[in-house]
Amino acid sequence: xxxxxxxxxxxxxxxxxxxxxxxxxxxxxxxxxxxxxxxxxxxxxxxxxxxxxxxxxxxxxxxxxxxxxxxxxxxxx
Numbered sequence: 001x002x003x004x005x006x007x008x009x010x011x012x013x014x015x016x017x018x019x020x021x022x023x024x025x026x027x028x029x030x031x032x033x034x035x036x037x038x039x040x041x042x043x044x045x046x047x048x049x050x051x052x053x054x055x056x057x058x059x060x061x062x063x064x065x066x067x068x069x070x071x072x073x074x075x076x077x
Contacts, residue, residue: 001013001014001015002014002015016054023051
């Protein structure tokens with residue numbers, strides 16, 4: 001998971017999953033279910049969830065030459 005936020009409270013969290021079954025497994029995960037309930041009760045006024053397929057991804061790492069091992073995204077489960 002990757003997260004970023006502003007001092008005013010605006011935030012985004014991005015999760016990467018291998019496939020649709022991995023997403024479903026995450027939805028059923030008991031620890032995740034507890035965190036969802038707590039988030040709704042204590043942290044969030046509202047939120048929006050988007051599910052999208054990444055067709056292409058690239059990145060940049062200062063100090064690395066083109067062709068070196070680059071930015072990698074963690075795939076969950």
